[in-house]
Amino acid sequence: MDDKPASVTRRKFATCAAAAAAGWVLTACGPRRLHDVSTDRLRQLIGEMEREYTAKYGTQVTVSDAGPMPGVVFGYALDISRCIGCRRCVYACTEENNQSRDPQVHWIRVLQMDKEHGVDFSHADAYYDSDQVPQENHFYVPVQCQQCQNAPCTKVCPTGATWTEKDGIVVIDYDWCIGCRCCMAACPYGARHFNWTTPGLPKAELNPSMHYLGNRPRPRGVVEKCTFCIQRVRAGRYPACVEVCPVGARKFGNLLDPDSEIRYIIEHKRVMVLKEELNTMPKFFYFYGT
Amino acid sequence: MGKHVLGPIGLIVALAPWLSGCVRDTPPAAVGLVASAPAPAVRPEAPLRVEAPPPPFSDGVFPCTECHVEKDLPTNKTRRQLVDAHDDIVLKHDEEHRWCLDCHDAGNRDRLHLASGEPVAFEESYRVCGQCHGEKYRDWRVGVHGRRIGQWNGAKEYLLCVHCHSPHQPRFKSLAPEPAPLPPRMRAAHE
Secondary structure (H helix, E strand, O other): OOOOOOOOOHHHHHHHHHHHHHHHHHHHHOOOOOOOOOHHHHHHHHHHHHHHHHHHHOOOOEEEOOOOOOOOOEEEEEEOOOOOOOOHHHHHHHHHOOOOOOOOOOOOEEEEEEOOOOOOHHHEEOOOOOOOEOOOOEEEEEEOOOOOOOOHHHHHOOOOOEEEOOOOOEEEOOOOOOOOOHHHHHOOOOOOEEOOOOOOOOHHHOOOEEEOOOOOOOOOOOEEOOOOOHHHHOOOEOOHHHHHOOOOOEEEEEOOOOOOHHHHHHHHOEEEOOOHHHOOOOOEEEEEOO | OHHHHHHHHHHHHHHHHHHHHHHHHOOHHHHHHHOOOOOOOOOOOOOOOOOOOOOOOOOOOOOHHHOOOOOOOOOOOOOOOOOOOOOOOOOOOOOOOOOHHHOEOOOOOOOEEOOOOOEEOHHHOHHHHHOOOHHHHHHHHHOOOOOOEEEOOOOEEOOOHHHHOOOOOOOOOOEOOOOOOOOOHHHHHHO
């Protein structure tokens, strides 16, 4: 019996070293998440996206690669004492962010709640269908991605396809998402939506102003969600839902700017977050403006 | 060993005047209490520049002086039910206590006026509203009440109070909601 461990022959060592080198080269040169690639490579990929979408939809598409602005963390506030549940925000969002029309994907769900029960998800109805709103003895709580500071969805993603940007927006890399839907299970707000089929988006309804982490067309089998209209807010504009709200219940701004509307609300109004007990620390606040 | 302890202590001692200065600066309310200068009862209003679309007049009513010329149509300041003109306006806005000339100026019909008598252009009608609805006016000025369009970090368009609230019937009208979302397929199959 030979007690000595087999010595590594020169041939074996050379083979292993060559395999390791080949593996390293392949991983380094292979596809990468969009937030890992170099700026030049990102520009190149975005150019490819623009050409692809322009050809597919027959209109000139621009895809922005605007990064987070320094000194900015976005926050949102919604006045539940104002919201009348008209769902204008739901459809403005759909048009702005190129969601699938058929099958229907909505990033905002407006919940009708009983005044008797207060904010209580067990007494909420998203499918209310009344002639006129607001209905007596009811109030309305629109729910969309809460852009959590301590986001459960980004922690469970097995591929790292979703992460929080420096300005606080939780984004998804649609090319890296494998569609496992772990994030949907982790999200306590039902804010993430899955494309079960190829999104049905008519060419005429395409919004050609896009961002690579936001409203560019999604393939089948990936998850999507609200990004605070990243293509608009990184260009300094308000999100589409803020501008369309007929009662002005939706407020948006920079949490780090002490003179912003959002800071005024947090400092002067009665403010709450949904499911506070889960410690998700949303940057989406609900307040009572009255 | 001694050096390790003395280092941080020395730092704190060195910073002490600065730190205490910070603490003294923080509560501005306390400073206000100490200062004995009486605040003026009526503070002059800071000029407010508002980018807003023009007031939503009904067709053909403005300028009011088209019809309201003193020699053709002498001013009648008696409170009454209007019959010859403007009879379509139903006042549901503290109508027990007020009528047209409490906001519209009798001297210059193309203007409104404040309780003090100061004339106010229709473009600044929010000043008239703000006399009673001070809390809402304050929220509107800082951007918390009302709708904004434009840049979150720059130029934005405001709406006047009267763009959303008719001054004669200010309660916000109810709206027809957009269609409900389609139920998920499984839910539809089970119903």
